Amino acid sequence: MREIFADLHIHIGRSQGRAVKITASRELTLKNILFREAPRKGLEMVGIVDAGSTLVAAEIEEMLLHGELEEQPQGGFLAANGVLMIAGAEVESREGVHWIIFLPFLHSIKSLQKYLRSRVRNMTLSTQKADATAIDLLNLSYLLEGIFCPAHAFTPHKGAYGFWTDSLADKMGRDLAQVKVLELGLSSDSLMADMIAETSNFTFLSNSDAHSLANIGREYNLLRMKQKNFAEFRYCLENYEGRRILANYGMDPLMGKYHRSFCLQCERIAAEAPPVRACANCGSENLVAGVYDRIVSIRDYSEPRQPLGRAPYYYRVPLQKLPGIGPKTLEKLRAGLGSEIDICENANQEDISRIAGERVAALIIEMRKGRLDISPGGGGRYGKVKKDNRKQ
Numbered sequence: 001m002r003e004i005f006a007d008l009h010i011h012i013g014r015s016q017g018r019a020v021k022i023t024a025s026r027e028l029t030l031k032n033i034l035f036r037e038a039p040r041k042g043l044e045m046v047g048i049v050d051a052g053s054t055l056v057a058a059e060i061e062e063m064l065l066h067g068e069l070e071e072q073p074q075g076g077f078l079a080a081n082g083v084l085m086i087a088g089a090e091v092e093s094r095e096g097v098h099w100i101i102f103l104p105f106l107h108s109i110k111s112l113q114k115y116l117r118s119r120v121r122n123m124t125l126s127t128q129k130a131d132a133t134a135i136d137l138l139n140l141s142y143l144l145e146g147i148f149c150p151a152h153a154f155t156p157h158k159g160a161y162g163f164w165t166d167s168l169a170d171k172m173g174r175d176l177a178q179v180k181v182l183e184l185g186l187s188s189d190s191l192m193a194d195m196i197a198e199t200s201n202f203t204f205l206s207n208s209d210a211h212s213l214a215n216i217g218r219e220y221n222l223l224r225m226k227q228k229n230f231a232e233f234r235y236c237l238e239n240y241e242g243r244r245i246l247a248n249y250g251m252d253p254l255m256g257k258y259h260r261s262f263c264l265q266c267e268r269i270a271a272e273a274p275p276v277r278a279c280a281n282c283g284s285e286n287l288v289a290g291v292y293d294r295i296v297s298i299r300d301y302s303e304p305r306q307p308l309g310r311a312p313y314y315y316r317v318p319l320q321k322l323p324g325i326g327p328k329t330l331e332k333l334r335a336g337l338g339s340e341i342d343i344c345e346n347a348n349q350e351d352i353s354r355i356a357g358e359r360v361a362a363l364i365i366e367m368r369k370g371r372l373d374i375s376p377g378g379g380g381r382y383g384k385v386k387k388d389n390r391k392q
């Protein structure tokens, strides 16, 4: 068995010289992700959620021809540098909810495209709205031997719980038994999700939903698997014979940009006890619901009840978001100590201190212990690590 770090929700900005995700960075290309950024971050496995785009699929095909990627007999695509690419497509269902369908083979990607062709407006773009229900997509995923995953499940922006329903079982009935995994999203963590009874059946993923190279790996997962391929990824999600998700690493939910409710009138992030459904300042109900407020209003338990074997969730802040780490310092840290995940998880305090100073070293160590002091985000604004970090 080996242990590898994985970020399984990464978008593509451009492919074949054309835009795939309009709002994403031009630099965010398949090759830059696999060959430049994944090793920099310390990721051995990446999930590309725009493989449904005909541009991206054609690029994958080309890379297979040139030997830059190799399709594995048990599914998945191994890049020439040893990074495993899991191909997937984020699709918006008729209900307006985002789902990721991970797929094992090039032929399964093509079958998905065949299905979507008559159901979406533009086959080259990312995360298109499909004329298909959530159940249709779940069944399709099953037929294609894929993995179906609710994306950023708790966000007010198109998350299944955040936007659509209090209970997936109510909406999906017995088909819900097919769903093995759920993506938490940036504003929530396992403890919050485990206040909802039906999530005990899901394995949780913490992924970056990156729209830029810098954001890759702002959340990640540690997987224990035998080999790098799609079948082993599935085994991890199903806890099959020792494979599993060993840990989730994600931003402190306080950092998330939808953590608390946000009043659009006063542009104020709620600080009152959740759930806040009206602004305490002006009384307006014109709020962007906070993920925390939403979970508190739909939860079954007032304290988290974690199922046996739930992976621990460790709070992380992307290095470039820590006070005192600018681009130059980050470059020096990488040159001296290895990948960003190595710096976050393994580097010792003296080594960090020698390169970036005592304050930065102390912050990284505090982060490892989950003890950073953070002012919460809301309404589309990220939370911040307090400069004067005294909560120690």
Ligand SMILES: [Zn+2]
Pocket (backbone or CB within 6 Å): 090, 098, 127, 151, 152, 158
């Ligand atoms: Zn999405």
Ligand SMILES: [Zn+2]
Pocket (backbone or CB within 6 Å): 263, 264, 265, 266, 267, 268, 279, 280, 281, 282, 283, 284
């Ligand atoms: Zn207000």
